[in-house]
Amino acid sequence: MGSDGRQKDNVPELTGLFSFRKVADATSDFNDSRYVIFGVPYDGTSSFRRGSRLAPDAIRLAYDNLESYDFQYGVNYTDISICDLGNLTVGEDVSEILDDIESVTRTIVKNGKIPVMLGGEHSLTVGVMRNFPDCSMIIIDAHSDFREEYMGNMFNHACITRRSLDILGPGKIVSIGTRSVSREERESPRWKDVRFVSANEVREKGIGKVINELESRGMQKIYFSIDMDGIDPSEAPGVGTPEPYGIRATDVRALINHFAGRIVGFDIVEMTPVYDNGNTSMLAAKLIQDFIGSKESS
Numbered sequence: 001m002g003s004d005g006r007q008k009d010n011v012p013e014l015t016g017l018f019s020f021r022k023v024a025d026a027t028s029d030f031n032d033s034r035y036v037i038f039g040v041p042y043d044g045t046s047s048f049r050r051g052s053r054l055a056p057d058a059i060r061l062a063y064d065n066l067e068s069y070d071f072q073y074g075v076n077y078t079d080i081s082i083c084d085l086g087n088l089t090v091g092e093d094v095s096e097i098l099d100d101i102e103s104v105t106r107t108i109v110k111n112g113k114i115p116v117m118l119g120g121e122h123s124l125t126v127g128v129m130r131n132f133p134d135c136s137m138i139i140i141d142a143h144s145d146f147r148e149e150y151m152g153n154m155f156n157h158a159c160i161t162r163r164s165l166d167i168l169g170p171g172k173i174v175s176i177g178t179r180s181v182s183r184e185e186r187e188s189p190r191w192k193d194v195r196f197v198s199a200n201e202v203r204e205k206g207i208g209k210v211i212n213e214l215e216s217r218g219m220q221k222i223y224f225s226i227d228m229d230g231i232d233p234s235e236a237p238g239v240g241t242p243e244p245y246g247i248r249a250t251d252v253r254a255l256i257n258h259f260a261g262r263i264v265g266f267d268i269v270e271m272t273p274v275y276d277n278g279n280t281s282m283l284a285a286k287l288i289q290d291f292i293g294s295k296e297s298s
């Protein structure tokens with residue numbers, strides 16, 4: 001009794017949905033965990049450079065290089081209860097995948113745990129957001145992702161901000177790093193319902209002033225979604241749709257450090273190892289530590 005591993009199989013809703021490779025510091029099983037990482041290897045609606053389906057395991061591989069002790073936050077990640085469920089088994093239909101992500105995330109949230117999703121493309125975030133209708137949202141992205149639909153699909157990765165607005169309503173979403181917007185998106189009557197902070201604005205004001213403005217919005221519970229192309233391509237080249245003149249990785253870290261105590265869910269999407277020099281997967285892995293480390297020390 002007690003050592004045959006059966007205890008680890010007692011989450012029937014999740015059994016059989018995942019294959020296995022773990023983030024190195026994820027030493028807890030589901031029941032004991034505070035943070036639950038899962039990968040979604042899907043890039044089926046991506047329009048330009050595909051390959052984000054390969055990101056979850058590339059990020060896990062990069063993570064192997066990180067120290068388990070974090071000098072900045074004074075935490076040891078192996079002492080924190082982190083579970084990695086592996087990768088969700090996905091088909092081709094994005095609507096079905098979103099339903100699966102919604103139910104996986106519901107199981108995580110209803111057990112009082114914090115979901116950390118590794119995409120895959122940005123469309124996947126919608127499945128998570130369905131479980132956070134009363135939250136605010138911070139998005140890091142070069143693109144406004146504000147199309148009503150794209151290539152005939154309202155769940156395309158170019159529509160994620162718009163779909164999140166459908167769930168959260170006006171005044172709850174801030175998207176930071178914006179520098180690629182279609183005219184149709186900019187002229188949408190709903191444009192004003194989201195605060196788009198351009199990459200230029202971040203550069204001119206500094207991230208500290210942006211944080212001050214966000215503070216005045218009274219955000220209590222925050223979902224944090226990082227589209228890696230929000231960061232400048234010099235720091236994050238391995239993305240599906242690179243866009244010059246981005247924000248710095250340290251800007252993103254400053255936001256995470258400041259808001260970590262209020263962040264209830266987290267994802268990293270649109271990383272594409274096919275175009276990476278190794279730095280993007282490394283940065284993505286580090287951002288996972290930055291989130292967990294700053295939340296634990298907040």
Ligand code: MN
Pocket residue numbers: 122141143145157160227270
């Ligand atoms: Mn995006």
Ligand code: MN
Pocket residue numbers: 141142143227229230241270
């Ligand atoms: Mn983007």
